[in-house]
Amino acid sequence: MAGFQVNNRTTGDHFLCQEGQSVLKAMEQAGKKCVPVGCRGGGCGFCKIRIVEGDFECGKMSKAHVPPEAIDKGEVLACRIYPLTDLTIECVPLPEAAFEKQKTTKV
Amino acid sequence: MKKGVMRPGHVQIRVLDLEEAVKHYTDLMGLIETDRDDQGRVYLKAWTEVDKFSVVLRETDEPGCDFMGFKVVDEAALNQLEKDLVDYGVEVEQVPAEELKDCGRRVRFTVPSGHAFELYADKKYTGKWGVSAVNPEAWPRGLQGMKAVRFDHALFYGPELAAVYDIFVNVLGFHLAEQVLDPEGTRVAQFLTVSMKEHDVAFIHHEEKGKFHHASFFLDTWEAVLRAADLISMTDTSIDIGPTRHGLTHGQTIYFFDPSGNRNEVFCGGDYHYPDHKPVTWKAEDLGKAIFYHDRVLNERFLTVLT
Ligand code: FES
Numbered sequence: 436m437a438g439f440q441v442n443n444r445t446t447g448d449h450f451l452c453q454e455g456q457s458v459l460k461a462m463e464q465a466g467k468k469c470v471p472v473g474c475r476g477g478g479c480g481f482c483k484i485r486i487v488e489g490d491f492e493c494g495k496m497s498k499a500h501v502p503p504e505a506i507d508k509g510e511v512l513a514c515r516i517y518p519l520t521d522l523t524i525e526c527v528p529l530p531e532a533a534f535e536k537q538k539t540t541k542v
Numbered sequence: 543m544k545k546g547v548m549r550p551g552h553v554q555i556r557v558l559d560l561e562e563a564v565k566h567y568t569d570l571m572g573l574i575e576t577d578r579d580d581q582g583r584v585y586l587k588a589w590t591e592v593d594k595f596s597v598v599l600r601e602t603d604e605p606g607c608d609f610m611g612f613k614v615v616d617e618a619a620l621n622q623l624e625k626d627l628v629d630y631g632v633e634v635e636q637v638p639a640e641e642l643k644d645c646g647r648r649v650r651f652t653v654p655s656g657h658a659f660e661l662y663a664d665k666k667y668t669g670k671w672g673v674s675a676v677n678p679e680a681w682p683r684g685l686q687g688m689k690a691v692r693f694d695h696a697l698f699y700g701p702e703l704a705a706v707y708d709i710f711v712n713v714l715g716f717h718l719a720e721q722v723l724d725p726e727g728t729r730v731a732q733f734l735t736v737s738m739k740e741h742d743v744a745f746i747h748h749e750e751k752g753k754f755h756h757a758s759f760f761l762d763t764w765e766a767v768l769r770a771a772d773l774i775s776m777t778d779t780s781i782d783i784g785p786t787r788h789g790l791t792h793g794q795t796i797y798f799f800d801p802s803g804n805r806n807e808v809f810c811g812g813d814y815h816y817p818d819h820k821p822v823t824w825k826a827e828d829l830g831k832a833i834f835y836h837d838r839v840l841n842e843r844f845l846t847v848l849t
C-alpha cells in the first residue's frame with residue numbers, strides 16, 4: 436500500500452500517512468492520540484513534534500510557534516508536515532511556560 | 543449604549559494564506575468580498591450588514607486578531623469617548639481616515655489583557671447586500687455556504703480581567719451580562735454588551751496576553767447551525783466542537799477553525815439583555831455545563847487552543 440510509515444518513538448505508536456496528507460490528519464484517521472490535536476491549521480502550536488528522522492515538506496506555520504531556528508532542529512507542527520519518506524517523530528514536551536499557563540488558566 | 547458605543551463594527555484577522563482564508567470566509571461562511579487595499583488586505587461583510595465591511599483579512603506569518611472595532615453613534619461621541627479614555631489613563635493612538643478603505647478616523651487603544659480595540663464613527667454605508675432598501679425581499683439569492691447573517695462578537699483570552707472590565711464598563715458604557723466566578727469570587731470570565739445582545743465582546747482569564755479565541759457570526763435558526771455543521775463536514779473543515787448549546791448566553795452553536803487555525807463560531811438564539819438586568823453568574827466549578835450545556839464537560843481544546 437502506498438504511503439509512509441510514521442513512528443512516534445515517545446509513545447511507541449505508528450501509523451500510515453498517505454502522500455500529501457498531514458501527519459496529524461493521518462494520526463487522527465488511524466484513531467491514534469499520540470500528538471495533541473488543536474486547530475489543524477498551523478496556528479495554535481498544539482501539535483508540535485520533533486522529526487528525528489526522515490524527509491518532509493512543510494506547509495505554512497505560525498512563526499510564534501515555529502521560529503526559523505526551530506525548523507532547523509526539526510521542531511515543527513504535525514498538522515503542517517507532509518512526509519516524503521517514512522518518519523520517526525517524538526513528542527515535544529510543552530515548554531515550561533506553556534505548562535505553567537495551562538495550570539493557572541482558571542477556566 | 544449609554545456612552546455612545548453602538549455595536550461591533552469590524553475585526554481584523556491575521557491569516558497565513560490569504561486566498562485560502564478568503565475562500566473559507568466566502569465560500570464556506572458566506573461572507574461577501576467587498577474590497578482589497580494596497581496593503582493586500584481583503585475586506586468582507588455579511589449580507590445584513592449595512593456598512594461596507596466587518597471582517598478584514600491580513601496575510602502574515604502569525605495568525606490571530608489584530609484588533610476589534612466598535613462603531614459609535616457620531617463624531618461628538620467619538621471625541622468624548624477619546625477624551626474619557628485619555629482621562630482614565632488609557633493611551634490612545636490615532637489611526638487616520640482611509641487607513642482602512644472607506645472608514646473614518648479610528649481611535650485605537652490596548653486594554654490590559656493585551657488586546658487592541660478601536661472606536662470609529664464613520665464607515666461607508668453600502669446597505670444590505672443583495673436586497674433593496676425599499677420593499678426589500680426576505681433574503682438575497684446567491685449567498686454561499688453558511689450564509690452568515692452578521693459579525694456578532696469576539697472572545698479574547700488574557701489576564702487582568704478586572705482592569706479590562708473597568709475600561710469597558712466605566713469608560714465605554716458596556717454592561718456586564720454574564721460572568722463566571724471562581725470559589726474566591728474572582729471573575730474569570732466576563733461577557734459584555736452595549737446592546738440587547740447577550741454579548742458584544744467577551745473575555746476569559748488566561749495568563750498569556752493578547753490571545754484570540756474566536757470571532758462569531760450570527761445565523762437565524764438551529765436548522766442553519768445544523769446545516770453549517772453539514773458544510774463543515776462536506777468541506778473537511780477543521781471542527782472544534784458542536785453543534786451544541788452554551789450554558790453561558792444559552793446560544794446554540796458550532797465551533798470550527800479557519801485554514802490558519804483561527805477559531806470561528808456560528809450560532810443562533812441566546813438570551814437578551816436590558817440595562818436593568820443584573821448579571822447572570824456561572825460558577826467556575828460548573829464550567830463544563832456553563833460552556834457546553836449538553837455534554838457538561840469541557841474539551842481541553844476549547845480552553846487552550848488559541849491564536
Ligand atoms: S493543531 Fe494547531 S498548529 Fe497544529
Ligand SMILES: [Fe+2]
Binds near residue numbers: 697756807
Ligand atoms: Fe461566541
